[in-house]
Structures are given as structure tokens and as C-alpha cells.
Amino acid sequence: MRPGYLALPSGQVHLRQAGAGSPVLLLHDAPGCAGGWDPELIETIAGRRWVIAPDLIGFGGTTVDDGAAGDLDAQADMLAAALTLLGVRRTPVAAEGAGAAVAARLAARHPGLVHGFLVLHVPYGGAERPPAPSAPDGSGGHLLRLYDEVRDSFVFSPWWRPSARNRRSRGLPSAEVLHALFLETADHGDAHRRLASSAAEAWPGVAGLSGMAVAGDDWAADILALPEGDVVAEPAKSESGERDYVEVSTGVVHVRRFGAQSSGRRPVLMLHANPGSGSGLEPLARALGETRTVLVWDTPGHGRSTPLPGTAADAPTLAGTYVPLLVELLDAQGIETCDVYGTHTGAAMAVELAVAAPDRVGALVLDGVPLFDDQPELVASVMENYFVDLTPDTHGSHLRRAWGASADMALWWPWFNHTPEGVRDVDAYRPEFLHRVVLDMLRSAPHYHRYYRAAWQWPCTERLPLVKRPVLVGSTLTDPLAPMTPVALRLLRDATEATFAPLGAPGSPEANAVLLARYLDGIA
Template sequence: MTLARPHFVTVGTQQSRLWQAGAGAPVVVLPGLVQAASEIAGRLARLAPELGCFVFELPGTGGSAEVAFDSLDEVAAALQAAIEAAGLRDAPVLAFDLATPIARLLQGRRVFVDVAPAQGWAARMPSLPGLAPRADGTHLNALFAHLRDAHVLDACSGRRAAREGNPLPSPEALDAMLLAASARPAAYARLWSLCCDGMRRRADERGAASLEDALAQLRAQATAAPVVLARPAPTPSIWRDHVHTPRGRVHVRQSGPDRSPLIALHSAPGSAAPLQPLLHGLGARRRVIAPDYIGNGDSDKVDTPVDIATLAQDTLAVADALGLRRFDLWGTHTGALIALEAALIAPERIGRVILEAPPLLAPDFTADLLAHYFPALPPDGWGLYLQQAWNMRRDMFLFWPWYRAERAAARPLDVPEASFLHDWVVGLLSSGATYHRTYRAAFEYDTPSRLPLLRRPALVCAGPADMLAEGLRTARSLLGPAAAVSSTPATVWYPGQDRQAVDATIAMYAQFLDAPEEA
């Protein structure tokens, strides 16, 4: 059972994410800068299930990464607005470590915990070493070392292991905070500096002796009625939400006006984040919904084998949760197979279908992929898994398949900019131990036998840089007259694509989707 539940709150054009634990009198929680909000929410659910704890991810981190700020006052103002939008204005505030100076700027009653280590960090390391993405990925190792040392080392000296303090975090807990901080590393580093400056200005600050003592104070202060969070309001651009399906909670991105809905299905193994050009482009005239698959991205992690048919049922369940009776589908790579299967399972609900680069590979090649493509990437206590994840993602642009590092397997692509590759690696890491489930399902799917059964109007396509583009020839031989097969000028979610080519590809999609139904 999941102890903490994520929600988004919309304020103007921006969204903040919070994690809810418990269901009693509400308490607002600021998680500080060395523990993930999700981890703190889970801990509070175990220690104080009678309280309704709402743990807000700080601006610039995690699901609040796009909340902009230049000063501590702006950080506090953004949080205050999100707190009020969530209906939590009267709730007391619990602040961990370096969130203490932020809480001082908020309205209402406040309780602080882990103040002493925060004062030590503020005095000893008021700023962080550069966390800007590096071509070799070592900025992630630097961030991991910073987070680990914040827990392991004496806060004042920074040179010996601390003998007192909270239990040391597990590798999984460190990974959760790394993902939150790496959503926007520069923003995290800026927030650290601002909070350290705020701590130094209040060097005499004192907090509760322990979290248990802090919770005892909060039990006396938290008297408001329980709060039920509303669905987040749309923004003018892309907004995020969660929907509930029979297999678990699904994280979705949405854009566009409430008409002509299209569900866009991403490539494994990360999330739908790379589909933002599609959400912006097609969202100009229609509602576009891009879910993260269960097991990937920010959706629930169900660690059991899965097949494409199950993922197609998940897609239909997302449509049910959003009240969509009929909709179009767009899918790329793994997503193309899920879109295909959904159109076969429920053709009466599907309008038009775009399948970008559905995998159509020789059986012996598929067997080789299934044997080698999915190395385990479990978090470890030193962050060694980060280099494996980085270089695996990097080599996907150098070789096909990525593990075949030889001249004959070289791809005609440039290595992406470090910032782009950073986002792709974070997307992979966000899927955690279940990243391979949907990937494996795609390579196990019998595309050649399922594709000829498609009866909905379909466009099967691929851009010139796509390693699966050669499958278009096979697709053409398998499909019936209802389908068109065509190359596109670009793969809109790939790096380094020409802007005009991307726009032309989006226009091709829109023209196909807007075509009238044939009698």
C-alpha cells in the first residue's frame, strides 16, 4: 500500500507538487533540501497517521521544478500561494533543516526540526559546487555525493562521520532526493545558497529536539477540519495531474482546449516528458493527454511482468478516468504498439491512429535485444549506478543497439547536449527498478501478426534519424488500405531536430488527424 499520494496544485501558470499522508487535521510540511518530499511523507504516515500531512516540494525541485524564483521572499511567496490554493491556509507548518528560513516567511504557526545540522551546513558550505550538466554525467555523481555527505558527515566539520542524528538514508531514499534535486540542478543549487544565507541570518534559531517532539507540538496545533484536495486547474501551457486506474495511479501531462482529444504514448523506458514538442504543437487545437506508463516516469511502480495488451488496457482506463468516450491515438516506438493494441481491443472508441516507428525486427535480433538491452540499475550507496545509466543513455545515440559498441553499429547522430541527455537520464532513473517492464513488453509483442488487423484510419511513419525507420517497408507490406505509410521530416521528440522539420511534422500529424471520416 502506498503511504504517500502525490497531487498537483495550480497557481496561475505554474504548478507545485505535494505529497499527502494521513487524513486528519492538516499540517503543511516543508521537506528541506536533503530528503525527498515523498520520503518524508511516507515517514510521517507511519509516525502520525492521525494527521493530514501535506509535504510540498520546494520551488525548483521535483514536481515544483518549474516554479521560478530569484530570492527567498519569492520562494516563500510561491509556497504561500500554493498552500492557499490547496485550502491549507490555516494549517500549522513543519519545516525540516534548510527550509526553516522559508517557513519563517510564511503565515501562521511554525515548528522546526533538524535545525542544528542546517546551521552547520550554512556555515560550512554556503554554496554548492557546479551542478550544471556535464558531458560525462559526473555532475550527477557530485550531486549524489553532496546528498550522501549531508547525512553521513558531521555538519559542522564535514570531515568525520556523525555519531548522532537521524538514521542514515537507504540508497533508494538518496535516489529519490537526487531525482528531486536533478529536475533543475541550477535551481536546487540556487535554493541551497538562499536557504543557507537565511539560516546564517538567524544563527540563534532553535527547533524541536526530534521529529517526535515536533509532532507532539503539531498535534496540539493542528485543529482544522481535514482537507480534500481538488483536481489541479489547467494552465495555458502543459499541466500535470494524476488519474486512478485499476492497476494503479497514472501521472499525465495535458495541453490544449477541451475538444478532439488525443492520447499520446511515449517511448520506453522513461516518461512522457520528451513529448513536450508534441503537446505544444498539437495542443494548439485539441486536448492532448500524455500518460506515463505504470512502471515508468511518475506513475505507480508495479514490479510485475507486463505485456502490450495490459498497457493498452491501462490506456483505455486512463481515457475512462478522464471521461473520454472516443479519442485519437498517437504512439512512438513502444507507444506505437500500445496504440495499435488499444485500437484492436476497442476500435469503437478510437478515431484515427498515428503509429511512429513501431518495432518490426527480425526474430533473432529481437532475441538478442531481450537478452542484453535491459541491465539492472539499482541505486547503490555510492551512486555508481548513475554512470551506468548515463553511459547507457548516451550510447543509445551512438550505437544501435546501444550495447553493441562497434563500428558497424554506429548511428549517424550527434551526441545530444549535456542538458538534453541529463533530462533523458533522469527520465530513465525516475522509472527505477521497473524501467525495463514496458521495454521488454515491446520486444515481446508480435507486431507482424497484429498490425494487419488494424482497421481504424492510420498513419504509420518515422523520421529519418529514427533507428526503427527501416521498419516502414515491412509495415507497408502488412497494412490494409485504411493505413498510410510515410516518412516524416523529423522525429519531434529527438534532440537536434531542425525547427522547421519539427513544425512540418506536427503539421502532417494535424492534417491527418483533422481529415474527415470516410463514409
């Protein structure tokens, strides 16, 4: 399905579409997301209908305030606004579980919009409600509990009452689907519990709604039997929001945009570290966006960007594989020249962009330079031991591996060097910070090592002298790459040293934004 966003006053709706012609709206369960629908089901329906599958509030990529996840009125009004932007005048709705309660509220509040209502799975009723949320803990146990909830939603109804009486007669999806649903749920705390609770409470009052039908075993046939919907000739155009998808030669790249284009200053392209995505740079990008346009990408295979083609065994390079995609992105955005900020792996890629396309780069900001080519023994050890197997499995054991490796990154250098020589004299990561780091890492599973290996094998000492643009270079005080800054300063032609406030610390995004803006404004 084609991913995309619609911009509403309350935020952006993330949705997926397939097919063409008469519309049909699909609403997912809680937990769930637009990407969780069975591909064979979608393929069958899309052969004859225009499939519209949004992420509800509190799920997936939708950015509307998660606090409204359990508000069925807010969910219904959001859907009505999104459908209006798409040009949908009337549409049948097929909904599973908690999504069926949302569909019922949509039909009640916007009766002219809903033309046929099919319940794929009756929402759970009864007096009991989902369990209370568990806050992030130092062991990552809250993620394992959430993974079990996602898995149990396919086995029991409701998923929080695992009894034989509530057993569902369906199989488990693949581990990859469970993993994706887990990620789309984990980003939003307890939103899925709040929607499930509201749906369970509301359902007895809407069961048997006029025009409602309950699907049998053949969901595709029942959905295609729904009446046809209507669309307007010329739908309204959705304004661009902070998040978007951009087509490149390898697929789609997910980007975030901040700031106003009329500032008169060069835009800034921001490149994230690994493992991670552009989400970790959002606070800095938002702060820097007060004075200029900022564009943050998710590297292919990370965040919401599609992976590179080929197998995980393929070995991409920063210069030959990723930099051409950056140039495609700049072309697609109409950006002739920009400043470039990169941290760790992103710093290496920023250097390669400046070398390959110097006319596209004004100045560089390098926050932690990965200078490893003068340490061949370290690189050999990393290639053998650093990269954790994050292949998803149905029991979630890959979550434990991701959490353990990420937690050890704060305690040892490299993280697998559990010897006195590897000890880092810094605080352990806070559970809330580690939670975000692990989810970012898991979004790139199982192929996160492809981009990472390219950085560890990057010939830094050969490439830095080729940079012909001004560079602000440095790191945070506790960065394990901090000792490499003096070497980078010697290798660069026009370099200024800086000390950055650590990401995640209170006030650090604003402090770093001031530092970057002052430097970049001084570059003609």
C-alpha cells in the first residue's frame, strides 16, 4: 500500500492507500495500524476498490494528540476530516475490533458519509478493562509485556482475558507483522489501551446499529459486497505538514520539515546517527527551525524509509549508495544549496555529500566524527561482535537483545567489550531515553547493520582532507568519539572546534540550536 500523510489543523493523519475507483475505508483494531492488514486481503480488494486505511489517533504515524485516542468522537471527526480532504463523499466502512466502535461513532456523527458498515470482528464487551500501562523500566520488561499484548490480540478477544472461552479461531501473522504492529503501538504509550477500553464500554449501546453487518469467514468477499461509495470531482488539496514521503530511485524516503522557507537563510539538512532515525533529531531540528528551514531524513532502511533493495548481505557504501539518494532528495525538495549537520554515521555521510557535491553544500556541522580507519584491530573486532541479530520472532526475544545492547552502549566501549578496559565512566541511560533509542533501533531491524558497517569501514582519514567547505566539528563531552575530534581538526582545511550539549539533556536542543545558528549565520 502507498503510505502518505494528510495535514489537519489537529495534526497529520498517516494512512495507506491501494487500488482505485469506489472507496472503502478500513479501520484497524487496538493494538493495530494501517500497515497490519493482510496483504492478500488488500490485494483482492484493491483489484476492484480504492482502499483507504488510516492510522487512528494514538497509532502508527498519525501525529494528532495521543490524548484523544480513547475519545470516539475525536476519532470519528478526524476520519471525517481526512476523508473530506481525499474527496470522499460517501464510503462503506469495514472495521475490526475497536475500530468497529470508531466506525459506529463515525456513522452516528457523520451519517451522510458512511454508506454501509461491516464489522470484521465484534469489539470486546464486558465489565473488565485493559490492564494499566507499565512505565519504562531498566530491564525493558515493559516492551516484552507490550509485545505479548500485541500477540495476544490475535489469540484472544479481548486480549487481556486469555481464557478458552475467549479464544479466537485465527492463526498468528508472521513475526515481521507482529514486530511492525508492536512498533506502531509502542510509539504511543497506552493509547491502545484507552481506545480498547472506550470501545468495550461503548459497544453494547451500538450493537445492532441500522445498516451494520457482521462479516463471515471470507472478509474479502464481504467487503467487496458492500455498496459503492462516491467521490467529488476535485478533492481539496492537503497542505504539507512536518512529515512527508519523498520518492527516490530505491523507494520512498521519510522526511521531517521544520521552519519557514522565507527566512532568507540556507536550509539545513540533518543526518542521524546509527542505530536510529530522524526522530532522535526532532528536538534539535524544531529548535533550529525557529531561524531557518530544517529537513531531517530517515536513512533508507531506518525509521519509515523503505530499505535498500537487495539482501541484508549486500554491502552499501556511504559515498556510492547513500549520497546519490541525498542528492535525489535535495533535487526533489528544490534545494540548490544547504548546510549539513551530521552526527556519528550522519557526520560521515555529511562529509561524503560535501566531497561528491560541493556546490550543494554551504557549511558542515559534524557532531562526533567516526574516525576508525587508523584502528584496524578495533574495526575487525567490531565487524565480528558489534551487530546484534535483530531478526523478529513471534516471542519477541529480539527485543531483549536490542535492549541489552543499547543499554551496554552507555556502560562499555564498544558495548560488547565487557572488560575493565572497556568501562565507560558515565551514567547509565535513563529508562525513558533508552526506550526511545531501542524503538529507533528496532525500526531498522533486521538490516540495521548495513548502514552501520558502512560507517565503521569509512576511510575517514582519506576523506576529510577532501572537504572544501567550512566545518564546525566537535562532540559532547561524554561521547566515545570525542578523542577523535583533534585528529579531525588536523585533517580538515577550514575547521572550528565546538562542544555540543548531549542530546536528551534538558535544554540541550535549544543550546545546540543557538550554537549552530551562530556558526552557520557567519558563513557567507
